[in-house]
Amino acid sequence: MAMGPAASRPLYLGPRIKRLRRELGLTQAAMADELGISASYIALLERNQRPLTADLLLRLARAYKLDMADLAADERDDYARRLADVLRDPIFAEIDLPALEVADVATSFPGVTEAMLRLHGAYVREQQALAGLRADGGATRGLDPVAEARRFVADRRNYFPTLDSRAEQLAGEIDKAGSIREALRQQGLRVRLLPSDVMMGSIRRYDRHNEQLLLDDTLTPTQRTWQMAMHMAYTALRPEISALLRGESFASPTAATLVRRALAAYGAAALVMPYDKFARAVDARAYDIEALAGQFGTSFEQVAHRLTTLGRPGQERVPFFFIRVDEAGNVSKRLDGAGFPFAAHGGGCPLWNLHSAFRRPDEVLTQWLELPDGQRFFSIARTVSSGGGAHGRPRTLRAIALACAAEHAGKLVYAAGQNAGGQEARPTPIGVTCRLCNRADCAARAEPPLGREILPDDYRRGAEPFAFAES
Numbered sequence: 001m002a003m004g005p006a007a008s009r010p011l012y013l014g015p016r017i018k019r020l021r022r023e024l025g026l027t028q029a030a031m032a033d034e035l036g037i038s039a040s041y042i043a044l045l046e047r048n049q050r051p052l053t054a055d056l057l058l059r060l061a062r063a064y065k066l067d068m069a070d071l072a073a074d075e076r077d078d079y080a081r082r083l084a085d086v087l088r089d090p091i092f093a094e095i096d097l098p099a100l101e102v103a104d105v106a107t108s109f110p111g112v113t114e115a116m117l118r119l120h121g122a123y124v125r126e127q128q129a130l131a132g133l134r135a136d137g138g139a140t141r142g143l144d145p146v147a148e149a150r151r152f153v154a155d156r157r158n159y160f161p162t163l164d165s166r167a168e169q170l171a172g173e174i175d176k177a178g179s180i181r182e183a184l185r186q187q188g189l190r191v192r193l194l195p196s197d198v199m200m201g202s203i204r205r206y207d208r209h210n211e212q213l214l215l216d217d218t219l220t221p222t223q224r225t226w227q228m229a230m231h232m233a234y235t236a237l238r239p240e241i242s243a244l245l246r247g248e249s250f251a252s253p254t255a256a257t258l259v260r261r262a263l264a265a266y267g268a269a270a271l272v273m274p275y276d277k278f279a280r281a282v283d284a285r286a287y288d289i290e291a292l293a294g295q296f297g298t299s300f301e302q303v304a305h306r307l308t309t310l311g312r313p314g315q316e317r318v319p320f321f322f323i324r325v326d327e328a329g330n331v332s333k334r335l336d337g338a339g340f341p342f343a344a345h346g347g348g349c350p351l352w353n354l355h356s357a358f359r360r361p362d363e364v365l366t367q368w369l370e371l372p373d374g375q376r377f378f379s380i381a382r383t384v385s386s387g388g389g390a391h392g393r394p395r396t397l398r399a400i401a402l403a404c405a406a407e408h409a410g411k412l413v414y415a416a417g418q419n420a421g422g423q424e425a426r427p428t429p430i431g432v433t434c435r436l437c438n439r440a441d442c443a444a445r446a447e448p449p450l451g452r453e454i455l456p457d458d459y460r461r462g463a464e465p466f467a468f469a470e471s
Contacts, residue, residue: 010051015079015110018046020064025205025214034209035059048110063209079113080106086120145255150334152248152259158335159311160266162240167270170236174271180228184213191228193217196390206231218389222299226268233267241267269306272298279310282317286413289380289402290364301384304402308335318411321377321403324384327358332398340377340403341432349430349437350444354381357399366414369403370427372437378409440468 021031021042028046029039035056044050052060060066080103087097106113170183177183181191191213199205203216204227213231215224233241241263250256273296285291292303301324310317321340324333329347336342348355353367361383369377381401388395409415418425431437434447445465448454453469460467 011057012048012107013052014046014048015114017042017052017060020060020066021046024064024207024209025200025202027200034063048107065208079110082117083113086117089120145250145252145258148251148255149258149262153262154336157311157337158266158308160244160263160309161312162243163237163263163267164270164275164309164312166237166240167233167267168274168276170232171271171274171277180225180232180271184228184232189213191215193219193224196393203227204231216389218393220389222297225272225297226299226302229268229271230264232271233264237264237267265305266309269302269309272296273303273306275310275312275315278306279312279315279317282307282310286416287318287411288413299384300382301400304380304400305333305335307402308337311337318404318408322400323354324398324400325354326396326398329355333400338377338404341371347433347446349433350446351428351430351442352379352381352401353428354379354399354401357381357383357401358397361397364414368406368409368418368425368427370429372429372431372439376406376427377403378406378412378415379403380412380414438468440464 021028024031026034027039028042032039032042035042036059037056041050045052045056083106084099084102087095087102174180174183177186184191189211193215194217196216196218199214199216202214203219203223205214206212207214213228215227219227241260244263245256245260248256248259250259278292278296281292281295285295287307289300289303289307292298293300296303298306305322307317308320308322311319319337319339320335321338321342322333322335323331323342325331325348334342342348352369353365357363357365363382365381367379367381369379371377379401380403381399383397383399385398386396387393404412409418415425429439429442431439431442434445435450437445438449438452439445441464443464448466448468455467455469457467
């Protein structure tokens with residue numbers, strides 16, 4: 001029986017092979033070696049300059065445990081259709097774009113096609129965001145994936161009991177094995193340390209083909225442990241993470257990915273610092289973060305973050321607000337369990353020593369804080385760093401802070417001998433943000449508060465940037 005034209009035509013899967021290789025963190029040479037072909041042939045395949053043979057299709061499916069039917073699906077028609085859809089956008093209306101040329105670009109230049117699709121996708125998303133801003137007067141609730149991920153965690157008060165319970169069971173298995181690396185080995189997974197140039201910019205990569213977890217050899221022992229815990233969270237805790245996400249509807253794939261990453265990080269922390277054991281150590285060491293980091297082999301930031309998750313009913317500990325900022329004031333992490341007010345937009349208060357921690361790196365700074373409404377908090381701030389590990393590799397410096405209500409401060413070693421209402425602990429008056437703070441006597445103010453008229457300074461200029469009318 002004669003085969004139809006679709007069945008007999010050559011199979012070109014360049015973009016799909018390239019995506020697969022990048023997802024696996026492989027160089028062209030590494031993939032070629034695993035498939036028994038040359039690196040130059042991989043390059044030709046990725047550029048759609050060679051068709052994929054049936055033999056090579058089988059090798060790909062076997063080597064990387066892929067469904068051959070999905071892998072063999074020809075993307076050329078799909079790429080041509082998607083590119084044609086994009087080029088029907090009104091912004092291209094005056095350009096002559098014959099269908100044959102569009103199909104030729106999609107087949108012969110898959111990289112250019114992919115770039116065009118990405119660029120147009122970004123353009124459409126920005127247009128939708130702009131339209132949304134105009135329609136609802138500036139609200140961006142459904143458009144910001146970071147804010148959506150933070151809401152998911154905040155709505156559950158950063159406590160996920162199913163992850164903690166399963167992680168405690170796995171932590172018991174790790175203790176029996178002697179280390180997390182040995183526990184992974186007993187599960188059939190080999191952990192290997194490889195040079196940075198081999199890792200191609202990755203610090204952790206799971207080689208499914210050879211059942212290996214590959215780690216950058218410049219990672220510190222603490223970082224290696226954390227990356228192994230992250231791998232275990234993504235694999236051994238997958239059912240629990242999937243159950244937490246089931247039924248959720250996120251506005252974008254990015255939001256879903258951020259939530260999944262947050263849950264995996266939660267699970268990794270629960271593996272390295274299991275709830276019951278960690279909570280008892282917290283009591284014994286009076287929340288001494290550096291001491292706890294030494295006991296559990298973790299970083300200062302990992303312990304600080306874990307302290308925000310201790311919400312098990314009947315075993316709660318001090319509720320904390322956690323924040324991480326860079327030197328420009330950008331917030332890269334925020335978790336609230338202490339009712340600490342924080343503005344979603346605009347800068348924070350410059351009088352909070354979180355922002356001055358950069359001038360005293362690696363030093364733990366404490367501060368009593370008082371908000372305009374009289375609420376008092378106790379704050380711990382310190383710089384943390386990431387990256388580096390070898391000459392020429394950039395290191396990022398950030399500052400983190402934990403804040404708890406003043407009534408809980410007595411449980412913290414950092415507040416020993418201090419009294420929130422006494423002379424020893426005179427609080428610093430701060431505001432949520434300048435636009436929401438009505439303190440008139442603040443020389444650090446950047447903007448006047450909303451709803452207050454400022455006085456002219458034709459004849460009198462005070463020490464503060466603005467003087468306010470009485471009403």
